[in-house]
Amino acid sequence: MEFRIADTFTASLSRLRAGEQKAVKTTAFDLQMNPSRPGHRLHRVGSTRDRNFWSVRAGRDLRIIVHRAGASFLLCYVDHHDEAYRWAERRRLERHPRTGAAQLVEIREKVREEEVPRYTPPEGVPAAEPVEVRPKEPEVEELLFADKTDKELLGYGIPQDWLPEAKAATEETVLELALHLPAEAAEALLALATGGSPEVGAALAAGADPFTHPDATRRFRVMADRDELERALEAPWEQWAVFLHPAQRSLVERGHGGPARVAGSAGTGKTIVALHRAVHLAEADPDSRVLLATFSEPLADALRRRLRLLIGNRPRLAERLEVQSMGGLAQRLYELNIGPLQRASEEHQRELLSRAGGEVPNHGFSDRFLWAEWSGVVDAWQLENWEEYRDVPRLGRRTRLAETRRKVLWTIFAKVRHELERQDLLTTAAMFGRLEVHFNHARRSPFDHYVIDEAQDISVAELRFLAALSEDRPNSLFFAGDLGQRIFRAPFSWRKLGVDVRGRSRTLRVNYRTSHQIRRQADRLLPPKIADVDGIEEDRRGTVSVFNGPVPEVRVFEAEDEEVAAVGAWLRAAVRSLEDSAEDGELGGDLRPGEVGLFVRSSDEIERASRAVEAAGLRAVLLEATEPLKAGSEVPEGATVSVGTMHRAKGLEFRAVAVMACDDDVLPLQSRIEDVADEADLEDVYNTERHLLYVACTRARDRLLVTGVDPASEFLDDLA
Numbered sequence: 001m002e003f004r005i006a007d008t009f010t011a012s013l014s015r016l017r018a019g020e021q022k023a024v025k026t027t028a029f030d031l032q033m034n035p036s037r038p039g040h041r042l043h044r045v046g047s048t049r050d051r052n053f054w055s056v057r058a059g060r061d062l063r064i065i066v067h068r069a070g071a072s073f074l075l076c077y078v079d080h081h082d083e084a085y086r087w088a089e090r091r092r093l094e095r096h097p098r099t100g101a102a103q104l105v106e107i108r109e110k111v112r113e114e115e116v117p118r119y120t121p122p123e124g125v126p127a128a129e130p131v132e133v134r135p136k137e138p139e140v141e142e143l144l145f146a147d148k149t150d151k152e153l154l155g156y157g158i159p160q161d162w163l164p165e166a167k168a169a170t171e172e173t174v175l176e177l178a179l180h181l182p183a184e185a186a187e188a189l190l191a192l193a194t195g196g197s198p199e200v201g202a203a204l205a206a207g208a209d210p211f212t213h214p215d216a217t218r219r220f221r222v223m224a225d226r227d228e229l230e231r232a233l234e235a236p237w238e239q240w241a242v243f244l245h246p247a248q249r250s251l252v253e254r255g256h257g258g259p260a261r262v263a264g265s266a267g268t269g270k271t272i273v274a275l276h277r278a279v280h281l282a283e284a285d286p287d288s289r290v291l292l293a294t295f296s297e298p299l300a301d302a303l304r305r306r307l308r309l310l311i312g313n314r315p316r317l318a319e320r321l322e323v324q325s326m327g328g329l330a331q332r333l334y335e336l337n338i339g340p341l342q343r344a345s346e347e348h349q350r351e352l353l354s355r356a357g358g359e360v361p362n363h364g365f366s367d368r369f370l371w372a373e374w375s376g377v378v379d380a381w382q383l384e385n386w387e388e389y390r391d392v393p394r395l396g397r398r399t400r401l402a403e404t405r406r407k408v409l410w411t412i413f414a415k416v417r418h419e420l421e422r423q424d425l426l427t428t429a430a431m432f433g434r435l436e437v438h439f440n441h442a443r444r445s446p447f448d449h450y451v452i453d454e455a456q457d458i459s460v461a462e463l464r465f466l467a468a469l470s471e472d473r474p475n476s477l478f479f480a481g482d483l484g485q486r487i488f489r490a491p492f493s494w495r496k497l498g499v500d501v502r503g504r505s506r507t508l509r510v511n512y513r514t515s516h517q518i519r520r521q522a523d524r525l526l527p528p529k530i531a532d533v534d535g536i537e538e539d540r541r542g543t544v545s546v547f548n549g550p551v552p553e554v555r556v557f558e559a560e561d562e563e564v565a566a567v568g569a570w571l572r573a574a575v576r577s578l579e580d581s582a583e584d585g586e587l588g589g590d591l592r593p594g595e596v597g598l599f600v601r602s603s604d605e606i607e608r609a610s611r612a613v614e615a616a617g618l619r620a621v622l623l624e625a626t627e628p629l630k631a632g633s634e635v636p637e638g639a640t641v642s643v644g645t646m647h648r649a650k651g652l653e654f655r656a657v658a659v660m661a662c663d664d665d666v667l668p669l670q671s672r673i674e675d676v677a678d679e680a681d682l683e684d685v686y687n688t689e690r691h692l693l694y695v696a697c698t699r700a701r702d703r704l705l706v707t708g709v710d711p712a713s714e715f716l717d718d719l720a
Contacts, residue, residue, distance in 0.1 A: 144174060
């Protein structure tokens with residue numbers, strides 16, 4: 001018997017409380033071992049259109065809805081008795097008449113037209129004089145898909161019964177309609193509604209297994225053994241990282257003659273593509289070693305967890321797949337190939353800059369400007385002499401400096417370089433630079449394929465290093481990133497460094513993580529099109545979210561104490577909602593880690609955020625000091641809110657997010673504005689500060705609150 005699990009089951013399981021989940025998992029394991037065991041108390045759900053739905057008791061009031069047909073046993077849904085039965089009564093499992101894919105289809109309600117009774121006055125009571133009422137001209141709403149034929153709509157996976165609703169859909173009704181349709185049909189309609197052109201996949205041959213269609217494999221998984229079922233049920237919040245959207249498969253499997261890049265706004269699955277790309281390369285080339293890398297160690301840890309979910313019990317594959325942060329990888333390779341490494345800390349570099357500046361009288365540059373020029377230009381590009389500094393294109397540091405002023409600056413930077421060499425210390429960029437030189441002359445690269453996530457924040461030195469490692473081999477370099485989320489690095493030309501992705505860059509447009517309402521408002525912070533230095537344009541228009549949620553709240557308060565109290569109340573309400581009203585009234589007991597986040601612009605506002613968490617009666621986990629919480633981790637009692645800066649939010653996700661302290665002098669950060677020398681630099685500061693707020697807001701899946709104290713950040717006007 002084939003034992004399968006549906007995505008509707010894992011989604012419904014994630015909404016149950018911890019104790020209930022444990023009971024359901026135990027029952028699911030027993031069902032997998034012996035579906036016909038008498039103790040399971042299977043009962044046919046009698047009032048369903050589909051006679052193959054059965055219920056299984058998982059507790060006093062918990063029922064698992066399963067579908068049994070021939071050799072197929074499918075876990076479909078779980079909830080309390082009445083809700084579970086209502087779900088089954090409104091579903092049927094069928095093979096789509098055109099695509100051939102297996103679908104759990106919601107049964108369309110039949111709306112009955114009822115005659116409105118006419119009022120008749122009692123006998124002896126005169127009837128009122130008739131009043132002529134001119135009917136109001138009805139507003140004619142544009143039908144979005146009226147020009148589509150039934151054949152076209154069926155080709156997108158829309159169930160036969162829902163064709164009338166699809167043809168009658170308007171801008172007001174299309175989102176509600178999407179909630180009732182299978183995922184591929186909903187995504188196609190939303191794409192059409194926003195001007196896109198959804199792909200029409202090939203139909204299965206007659207008689208083929210409907211569960212093998214790509215649209216079916218994304219929602220139904222065969223469970224080979226108990227271990228695989230346990231992994232599928234252990235972290236339903238992360239299951240989206242395992243299921244690959246059919247439209248993304250071509251990006252994962254496509255061969256490239258040179259470097260390639262996948263782009264897309266927050267939540268569109270770039271990391272999913274990167275994960276599957278790494279696994280695909282390892283499977284396609286059995287003798288290869290594959291590196292999956294990102295810019296920080298916490299994000300590398302998150303990738304490792306998702307990779308374990310993806311590859312399961314395939315140790316030989318795992319042996320050839322390595323996940324590293326860029327810095328961790330470079331340090332290891334340096335020590336293996338070059339020798340002991342002594343790193344110069346940022347604090348020490350700043351100290352050397354300040355000291356060198358003090359030795360050059362009346363130079364007129366602030367310490368902040370010296371650090372920005374050193375880290376963003378001189379050290380980033382590993383400039384060794386005055387001529388190189390004079391001629392370097394200052395992308396990202398667009399202040400126009402006269403040559404005489406540059407000469408003054410170089411006298412300071414030359415002193416810093418000399419002192420670092422004297423102390424035998426390397427900056428991070430210098431470490432990558434020496435590795436670049438080494439691997440440009442090495443016989444063999446340590447890996448055959450390199451997949452880089454969060455590539456928008458890669459540095460000049462890191463890209464040069466990767467170019468040396470890849471040796472310009474086919475399929476050796478694959479990048480995933482979003483220019484709209486660039487918050488750490490200044491822009492520069494990839495092509496001039498030997499990494500040319502022109503013609504091999506694709507954009508994802510389906511958002512799986514963030515609700516339509518949150519995505520729509522967050523997108524207002526960014527322009528519809530963003531281009532990199534090489535002229536490759538990312539068009540953000542046409543991106544669609546696949547689910548609805550509450551409208552985000554943007555609130556401005558008169559005083560800080562009012563904001564703290566309001567954010568605390570919102571956090572408390574969000575936690576209660578996520579816990580589904582715990583019977584004992586205690587907060588934090590059933591809320592899983594990583595479901596609520598609270599972010600501020602900088603560490604200066606962390607204390608303000610902590611007061612809001614305290615006002616909610618909750619405990620905070622400071623992301624600045626610890627790794628991101630993950631499902632199943634041991635958490636201090638009552639610790640239910642993850643608190644950190646907007647920079648620390650990168651790569652994380654939560655069901656509910658509050659972004660607070662968005663005051664006028666906080667966002668954009670006042671110290672960055674004070675350091676600006678001309679309007680070009682000011683524009684770059686504003687852009688990256690907008691990106692920061694965008695990153696923080698798009699960490700939210702279902703609920704979002706953004707607050708500030710009057711006068712608030714001007715960005716809130718765009719967000720509202």
